[in-house]
Amino acid sequence: xxxxxxxxxxxxxxxxxxxxxxxxxxxxxxxxxxxxxxxxxxxxxxxxxxxxxxxxxxxxxxxxxxxxxxxxxxxxxxxxxxxxxxxxxxxxxxxxxxxxxxxxxxxxxxxxxxxxxxxxxxxxxxxxxxxxxxxxxxxxxxxxxxxxxxxxxxxxxxxxxxxxxxxxxxxxxxxxxxxxxxxxxxxxxxxxxxxxxxxxxxxxxxxxxxxxxxxxxxxxxxxxxxxxxxxxxxxxxxxxxxxxxxxxxxxxxxxxxxxxxxxxxxxxxxxxxxxxxxxxxxxxxxxxxxxxxxxxxxxxxxxxxxxxxxxxxxxxxxxxxxxxxxxxxxxxxxxxxxxxxxxxxxxxxxxxxxxxxxxxxxxxxxxxxxxxxxxxxxxxxxxxxxxxxxxxxxxxxxxxxxxxxxxxxxxxxxxxxxxxxxxxxxxxxxxxxxxxxxxxxxxxxxxxxxxxxxxxxxxxxxxxxxxxxxxxxxxxxxxxxxxxxx
RNA sequence: GGCGCAUUCGUCUAGCGGCCAAGGACACCACCCUCUCAAGGUGGAGACCACGGGUUCGAAUCCCGUAUGCGCUACCA
Numbered sequence: 001x002x003x004x005x006x007x008x009x010x011x012x013x014x015x016x017x018x019x020x021x022x023x024x025x026x027x028x029x030x031x032x033x034x035x036x037x038x039x040x041x042x043x044x045x046x047x048x049x050x051x052x053x054x055x056x057x058x059x060x061x062x063x064x065x066x067x068x069x070x071x072x073x074x075x076x077x078x079x080x081x082x083x084x085x086x087x088x089x090x091x092x093x094x095x096x097x098x099x100x101x102x103x104x105x106x107x108x109x110x111x112x113x114x115x116x117x118x119x120x121x122x123x124x125x126x127x128x129x130x131x132x133x134x135x136x137x138x139x140x141x142x143x144x145x146x147x148x149x150x151x152x153x154x155x156x157x158x159x160x161x162x163x164x165x166x167x168x169x170x171x172x173x174x175x176x177x178x179x180x181x182x183x184x185x186x187x188x189x190x191x192x193x194x195x196x197x198x199x200x201x202x203x204x205x206x207x208x209x210x211x212x213x214x215x216x217x218x219x220x221x222x223x224x225x226x227x228x229x230x231x232x233x234x235x236x237x238x239x240x241x242x243x244x245x246x247x248x249x250x251x252x253x254x255x256x257x258x259x260x261x262x263x264x265x266x267x268x269x270x271x272x273x274x275x276x277x278x279x280x281x282x283x284x285x286x287x288x289x290x291x292x293x294x295x296x297x298x299x300x301x302x303x304x305x306x307x308x309x310x311x312x313x314x315x316x317x318x319x320x321x322x323x324x325x326x327x328x329x330x331x332x333x334x335x336x337x338x339x340x341x342x343x344x345x346x347x348x349x350x351x352x353x354x355x356x357x358x359x360x361x362x363x364x365x366x367x368x369x370x371x372x373x374x375x376x377x378x379x380x381x382x383x384x385x386x387x388x389x390x391x392x393x394x395x396x397x398x399x400x401x402x403x404x405x406x407x408x409x410x411x412x413x414x415x416x417x418x419x420x421x422x423x424x425x426x427x428x429x430x431x432x433x434x435x436x437x438x439x440x441x442x443x444x445x446x447x448x449x450x451x452x453x454x455x456x457x458x459x460x461x462x463x464x465x466x467x468x469x470x471x472x473x474x475x476x477x478x479x480x481x482x483x484x485x486x
Numbered sequence: 487g488g489c490g491c492a493u494u495c496g497u498c499u500a501g502c503g504g505c506c507a508a509g510g511a512c513a514c515c516a517c518c519c520u521c522u523c524a525a526g527g528u529g530g531a532g533a534c535c536a537c538g539g540g541u542u543c544g545a546a547u548c549c550c551g552u553a554u555g556c557g558c559u560a561c562c563a
Contacts, residue, residue, distance in 0.1 A: 010563095012562085012563050014562080108561090112561075123487070129559080130559065172491070175490070177489075177490075181489055185560095189561040195561070218558090219491065241491085248497085252556080288510050291511060291512090309492060311491095311492075313497060318497075318498065318512040324525090369526090448521070464521085
């Protein structure tokens, strides 16, 4: 019989989704799709203080941009709705009450001041856990008195006082923890909201989640979760703790290292598939040579067994290469479309108005081989949109040339181009190449001068196509203007 | 401090006891191609497999210790 796969991505709406989170989502999705299972999105909004409005929408937008589709989620509902923890409070209370009734949990009335003091004195002793279990064994009378006092309690879980808890992590194998070193952690906060430990566990159970993929930072709290499952007499899911994504200096990736928000990469001109491919490779590999995967190939080949154990640095050089590769792989039509879409969303200063489809189609092949990102395109073709171009006249004069000979070349080119028909790259090239012989100059000399004359730049897209894109009238005017400056 | 995880070229990685005096990719360098820039092609440099002990006929691969890095140690996730 085949195993069931229900995998969930459970982000907190506390900021823009970052690349680490999204990589987890990609792994979740890959696993679900590969096994014909379900991919579920669940919003873990139990921390009211840290919640930021609008971030749930950003998470959804990020997943949509990447083309990751989910089967159940806050926006589309599903059999286990709702998919927002703030709307599932009764479920958590029910579990907490049950645990209290079964003496597996207790109310704690300690003030934050007392907790801080206990923590401080205990940390000096070294090794001791942070909470002294003060309220674990208080008498019923005392409990009643505190209750009457109006103290709003939290609910803590009674960790076993001895023994060990072992998890069989899908990536790291067996990991064992000493129960004595684990606190009686808070399950329910005094505001009535659950902590992550209770909430995610109740939901994973209720939603019949089979595989939990999450960041490595959760590994130390697994004994809490496993003990909670035991107390609730629920079957725990499979766990896989993913390696974290690092900054170039090996510290945790954060804003000061540059872009960490997934959607920033859209704005920087990366293709969604580049992100999916690249992020998947950050922590997973198929073999010793394959790096470029279509989404179908990713779904086919992905496996938890081949996820690596150690953290990986987010290397933008390789990201750039991969993006360039995928841009080059597109048809001219698709690139043109992508460019238009990108320029429409993020209008570049170099281009006064969104070009027509026709113009975009003309631009695409001009820049395709030269792009690392979509953002690189506009500066390369800026000359096409400038009413007049600026450059230092000396730039026109190529090596071993002088003003007079350069001027002769430009005038000859202008005269010839004036009558050329059709005014297209191929005949333009044929014409200019034949001129090279007649004028007794090097190809680089003539072309170099013309490049500066027509684009104002020493570095530009291929000359003949550029001239075609410029059109006869503008080209003639530009070349005329150039020769007059000499 | 305690607990846990990790450790192969600058970076991402292959390697699950002999095929490894360690393979691929990005970045870097050189050459070729070439109208500039790219792209592409070819080649090069780059890892005593963190260190020290074992186990074994044989270890990057297994075990132990040390070091380093990272994570956790909240009424945050």
